[in-house]
Amino acid sequence: MCKAFPNFCQLIKKEKMLNYSIATYNDAEESENRIHSDEMATRFGFRGALVAGVVIFGHAVYLPIRAHGLDWLSDNMAEIRFLKPAYDGETLDITLEDHRSGTDTKCINPEGVLLTTMTSEKGAAEPDPVHDLLPADKPVVREHIDWDNLILNKPAPAYLWRAHNKSNRDLAEQLRDDLDIYQGPEACVHPFWMLRQCNSAFSRSFILPAWIHVGSKINFHQPLMVGQDIEVRMTPISKWKRKGHQFTTLAIGFLVGGELFVEVEHTSIFKIAPPL
Numbered sequence: 001m002c003k004a005f006p007n008f009c010q011l012i013k014k015e016k017m018l019n020y021s022i023a024t025y026n027d028a029e030e031s032e033n034r035i036h037s038d039e040m041a042t043r044f045g046f047r048g049a050l051v052a053g054v055v056i057f058g059h060a061v062y063l064p065i066r067a068h069g070l071d072w073l074s075d076n077m078a079e080i081r082f083l084k085p086a087y088d089g090e091t092l093d094i095t096l097e098d099h100r101s102g103t104d105t106k107c108i109n110p111e112g113v114l115l116t117t118m119t120s121e122k123g124a125a126e127p128d129p130v131h132d133l134l135p136a137d138k139p140v141v142r143e144h145i146d147w148d149n150l151i152l153n154k155p156a157p158a159y160l161w162r163a164h165n166k167s168n169r170d171l172a173e174q175l176r177d178d179l180d181i182y183q184g185p186e187a188c189v190h191p192f193w194m195l196r197q198c199n200s201a202f203s204r205s206f207i208l209p210a211w212i213h214v215g216s217k218i219n220f221h222q223p224l225m226v227g228q229d230i231e232v233r234m235t236p237i238s239k240w241k242r243k244g245h246q247f248t249t250l251a252i253g254f255l256v257g258g259e260l261f262v263e264v265e266h267t268s269i270f271k272i273a274p275p276l
Contacts, residue, residue, distance in 0.1 A: 018063045019095040022176060026088040028052045032203065035210045035272070044210070045275045051086040053213035054199060056107060058175045058192030060118045063096035064103045066179060070188060072103075073223035078120040081215040086115055124219050127260050130235050131253035145206035145270050147239070150248055155235045156205045161197055163189045165226045189224040198252045198266040201234040210272055214247070217265040224254060224261055231255040237265070244273025 026036055026049050034040035038049045057080050064072045086092060090109055097104045107116035135158035143149050165185055172182040172190050181188045195216060202208065224230060233253040240247050248270050254262040 016098045017095065018067060019093065020063065021091055021093050022059055022062075023089060023091045024051050024055060024059060024086050025174075026051050027055055027174065033208060033211055035212055040210050043275070044272055046085060048087050050212070051088060051090075052196075052199075053080075053082045053215075054192055054195045055175070056080075056082065056086055056092075056116050057118075057195050057216070058171075058177070058190065059092060059094060060105050060107055060116060061191045062175075062177055062179070063094060063105060064118075064120060065181065065191075067096065067098065067103075070181060070223050072120065073188065073191065073220045075124045076102075076120055076122055076220045077124055077218070078118060078220065079215070079217045080116060080118040082116050082213065084109070084113055084115045124221050127219075127221070128251055128253075128263055130237060130251045131233060131255075131260055131263060133235060135233050140204050142205060142207050145208055147246060147271075150206075150236055150239055150270070152236050152239065155233060156201070158231050158233045159201075159204065161230045161232050162228065163193060163224065163226045163230070168193065168226050185226070187226045189226060189228075191218075194224055194254065194262060195264070195266075197232055197254075198234075198250070198264050201232050201252050202250060202266070202268070205234070206270075208270060212269045212272060213266070214269060215267045219263045221263075222256075222259075222261045224256070228256050230261075231258075245269045246271035 028036035029049060036049050036052060041049045060080060093108045095106050102121035105118040106114060109115050133155045135155045140157050165187060168182055168187055168190055171193050175192060182190050235251045236248055237251045238249045249265050249267045252264045252266055253260055
């Protein structure tokens with residue numbers, strides 16, 4: 001086929017590999033998480049304030065959703081890993097490669113360093129039973145996070161989140177994301193906003209002076225839509241220490257009418273090792 005129709009083969013290769021470039025930005029400079037400030041980030045050995053992982057995720061989902069639409073947000077599993085930090089104003093090169101069972105997305109900085117990988121595979125896993133645990137029935141009481149008060153398999157109080165159409169459009173515009181599925185009264189909630197809610201679920205329960213989001217596994221059962229009343233549940237499911245850092249993974253469920261639409265395993269360094 002390729003020998004007889006070389007142009008046809010080039011077209012197939014082009015369609016399977018997509019790419020774009022975008023200047024990223026720090027949207028969290030004033031947030032409670034001071035790793036997004038120059039002062040704190042340089043104290044830990046970074047060259048400046050870190051761009052939030054959820055912003056990089058917002059850039060990374062552009063190509064797979066452009067290629068596959070709502071299908072990518074339905075019955076699909078995705079995992080994003082943040083290998084190196086991005087900094088405000090950097091122009092990132094993002095590529096998507098389609099394969100038979102899913103997609104591979106990479107994000108590379110101007111120096112050619114691989115910052116982020118995101119893989120997806122069609123077919124959502126069975127829901128994690130941790131989401132069946134009843135959320136705490138007491139009001140949120142925020143504590144300064146430490147190893148001892150991060151109690152595994154203890155659900156936090158749930159909360160309701162409604163994504164309004166205008167806010168959804170505004171967030172898409174901040175990301176320079178022009179896809180039609182985020183427009184109109186029946187728009188899909190931008191996945192960036194969903195993953196940012198995972199950060200909110202964490203910080204609702206704990207005071208986190210400086211922490212780093214290092215990756216997320218996302219089980220998409222159905223896409224979240226604007227106007228829905230979405231219940232957000234959070235339960236810490238693991239914690240460990242490595243190279244002086246303290247890590248945790250949170251299980252976060254997004255439910256609509258009691259049905260689980262999306263579940264996320266959200267992993268962070270909640271206590272950063274001091275620089276050597």
